[in-house]
Structures are given as structure tokens and as C-alpha cells.
Amino acid sequence: MRITKEPEERKQEILDTAMRIFYEKGYDKTSIADIAKDIGVAQGLCYRYFPSKEALFDSAIDQYAEELVSRFSVPPDSDKLTLRELIETMPVMVETEDNAYYKTLHVVENKKFHDQLTLKVCEKLSKIVIKLLEQAKEKGEISIDDVQTAAFFCVYGQIGILLDRTYAAEEKERRIRDFLIYVLRL
Template identity: 35%
Template sequence: MPRITKNPQERREEILDTAQALFGQKGYQQTAVSDIVKQIGVAQGTFYYYFKSKEEVADAIIARHLAHMLEPFSKVAGNGQWTAYEKMKVLLRMELSEDKGEGHEDAFQYLHHENNALLHQNLIVKMVRSFAPLLAAVFEQGVREGDFNIKEPLAVAEFFLTGFQFWLDSAIFHWTDAERRERVQSIGSIVEALLGMEPGMFSANRLLPGEH
């Protein structure tokens, strides 16, 4: 009831953050707009002052998420110092680690709610489309450096990202923890094959935490 005016930027983020949290707890469909505004303590209309629809919020969250993921990925992929082989090791480690850094694992858990499958699928599609060109460039670098042996780097990048993201997604495949771990163990040799490398270059013990 008391009218609290905020910096529009701030208010927008506030709505985004709250929506994201609730989507994670109850799923997108199950979260009512009224849930969101009640939690923030603003009027229903305020929500619609900032976003045209509930869907637009979901899109904005995904876009934000995508940007968050793209940044470190492109930093590594575009690094001028490293060899392609080193980049791949880093990228794989990044993607495979459960812990994405300081608290981010919570921030994006919302996608793993089983009611968010569609949202999730859309995110993966967008990721593949935006990461693939960067990854293809790394592949090409690797070919020039003599470590990779590969034709059609862009197609392979897309195929790999697609398989990687969907296959290892427990929310999609309903893997148990053990099942997922087994599959993570196999990723190394799949990458080696796809990139035409010597076996063992991406052996699990070189990829998983604890290695250096």
C-alpha cells in the first residue's frame, strides 16, 4: 500500500530475480504472476508496467542466463594465448563441473525443475546457436595447430553441443546421479573421436576436478 518508487533498472531486476527464484521452486506454469508481485510487495500492474507478459519475463531470464554463460565461454574461446587443446580442456571442465562458481548453481537451478522442460529446451537451442560459431573457431585453430583432425567444424560444433547439452541433462533424461556420472566419464573419448585426436588426450582424469 505504501507507494515505493524505485529506479526502474532496479525494479526490473527485482522482478526478474524474484520470478527466476519462483520458477525454480514451482516451475514456470505453476508460478502465477500474483505470486511474483506478492513476494516483491508491489501491485499486479507494476509487473505489467515492466513486462508485456509472463512469457516476456521468461524470455528475459533466459536471455540473461545465456549472456551469463556466453561470457566465460567466449573469454576462453577467444583467448589469444592458449592452444585449442588447452581451451577445450578448460571449456569441458567448466561445463562439466557441477559448481559453476560463486552461487550461480542456485541461480540457474530453476531450469532443472521438471515443469520447465520447455524453457530448458529453448535455452539449449539458443545456447547451441550462439556457442557453436565460437567453438568451431577453436576447432579450426586446433586443426591449424595439428592437434585436431576435423572436417566441417561448424557442423561438428553444433552436433557436439546439442548432444552434450541434452544428453547430460538429468531433467530431460531423468538420469539418476550415478547414471549421469557414468556418462560424464565417457565424454572425453567422445570428444577425442569427434575431433580426430589420439585416445587419452581428454581422459576423465585430465578433465575432472583434482587434475591440473
């Protein structure tokens, strides 16, 4: 029996199933046919949403990056907070190990994909940080001429600490916060 679903629901089902199977079998050993079979649909339906396995994976990376960045959401009343207060209360690590996306992107065999995710998150997060730094500059909290470059350093510069396995999560957060406060002279 054919089950009709709304396009966004079907697209999400394909993405979620793909990530689970990528985790179980590995990206290279997974085909669009495997994904379609698991869902119980024709292979062509998957291709209607994604022209290739690579496009499907890129879409999954982009969506997961967007989800992670949304967890960094700035409070609605952020204009009432100082930049220092925002830094002191911001989450630094937002991923949890409870889903197929995390599992797929954090196994050693998929380091290349994890790196793609990291860069995509930084790209999306940079836009938020640019706005925050511009607001802080307007309020006179910081005096930085090149806000965009400062934002890129604040965001992309954290990667080394976040990937260093010798530090516990709390230590990573402390180091990142302390450095941001220092470098922005807050």
C-alpha cells in the same frame, strides 16, 4: 512508501522474484499479479518491463543461458593454447543448485523449460565454439571443411551425455572430452 529503483535493478528484481515464485508455486499457477505482490509493486510496473508472463520467462531463460555460457569463458590467452589443451581444461558442467533459476528449471514438472534452456545455451555456446574451431583450423590443428557443422555437433551432441543420469558428472566430462578429442582428431 514508494521505492524507486533503477530500471535494470527493477527488471532484475522482477526476474529473480518470478523465478523463485515459479519454483515455489509452479509456472502455470503463478501470475504477474503474484510476482508484483511479492515485490510490493503495482502489476502494471511488471508489464512495463515484460508484456506477458511468457515474455518474462523467455527473458529469464535467455539471461540464465547467458550466465551459464559466460562460465565457459575462454581464457584471454586462448590463442596460445592448442585446441586440445582448451578441451582438456574446459568446464563441461557449470550449473550449481544454489539458485532459484536452477531449481525452477530442473524440477520434473518443468522439463519443457529445461529443454528450452538447454537449446538456448547451445545456441549461444555454438558461436564461441565456431570461433575456437576457426582459430584451430587457421593454426593447422584441425582440417575440417565445414567448421560450423562441426561446432554444432560438438555443442549439441553433448546433450545426450549431459542428460543421462546413469553417469556421474566426472564420467560425463571424461566421455565428452575424449569424444571431442577423437572426433576432431587432436
